[in-house]
Amino acid sequence: MPVVAILPLWAFLYAGTMTKPPSKTLTLVEAGAEVYGAAGCAGCHGAGGGGGVGPALAKGAVIATYPNPVDQVRWIILGSAGGGELYAKAGKNSKGGMPAFGKTLTLDQIVEVVLHERQTIAGQKPEADAEGWADLRKLPEEFPDLGYTKAQVDLILEEISAQEGVTIPEGE
Numbered sequence: 001m002p003v004v005a006i007l008p009l010w011a012f013l014y015a016g017t018m019t020k021p022p023s024k025t026l027t028l029v030e031a032g033a034e035v036y037g038a039a040g041c042a043g044c045h046g047a048g049g050g051g052g053v054g055p056a057l058a059k060g061a062v063i064a065t066y067p068n069p070v071d072q073v074r075w076i077i078l079g080s081a082g083g084g085e086l087y088a089k090a091g092k093n094s095k096g097g098m099p100a101f102g103k104t105l106t107l108d109q110i111v112e113v114v115l116h117e118r119q120t121i122a123g124q125k126p127e128a129d130a131e132g133w134a135d136l137r138k139l140p141e142e143f144p145d146l147g148y149t150k151a152q153v154d155l156i157l158e159e160i161s162a163q164e165g166v167t168i169p170e171g172e
């Protein structure tokens with residue numbers, strides 16, 4: 001009797017561990033929505049970007065702070081502790097409280113979450129950011145400690161232009 005009772009459970013667990021669910025390929029923006037929840041951004045900025053502990057990102061607020069998407073990438077890498085100058089450049093007075101994500105998120109994840117914040121939350125059109133994204137090529141040199149590579153950046157830029165149908169200008 002016990003064997004009969006246990007077998008179906010075992011079979012279920014086996015199936016659960018051995019067969020991976022078919023992996024759906026997410027777009028960059030969709031992946032960014034997952035990062036936004038998983039990294040805790042939603043906890044401080046609100047699931048829809050309406051604000052909370054952190055400022056609102058919705059209704060174009062984050063575009064007004066960072067006209068260039070790469071400045072937003074830099075800010076998320078640095079957080080309040082390292083990004084004060086960047087925040088001042090945006091005309092904002094840093095009060096602290098934004099964690100630095102440079103060591104906990106990959107560059108890909110940061111770009112994804114920036115795309116989610118700008119396009120899904122703030123309603124930015126992809127073509128409006130295309131030129132600005134070219135600055136991503138500066139990051140490997142700007143953040144040598146984080147190990148970003150030119151190849152990684154080129155791949156990200158290729159994905160953005162392919163998925164969003166935009167042309168990102170070539171570097172110098």
Ligand code: HEC
Pocket residue numbers: 035036039040041042043044045053054055056057061062065072075076080087092093094095096097098099101113114117
């Ligand atoms: C612990 C709370 C907290 C978490 C988690 C958090 N933030 Fe923030 N965020 C803040 C605070 C507070 C500020 C304002 C910082 C300041 O005044 O120095 C801010 C500012 C920002 C800004 C600038 C917005 C503007 O217009 O001023 C962006 C963009 C941003 N956060 C994105 C993110 C992203 C992306 C994540 C997740 C990867 C994240 N934040 C996670 C608290 C948080």
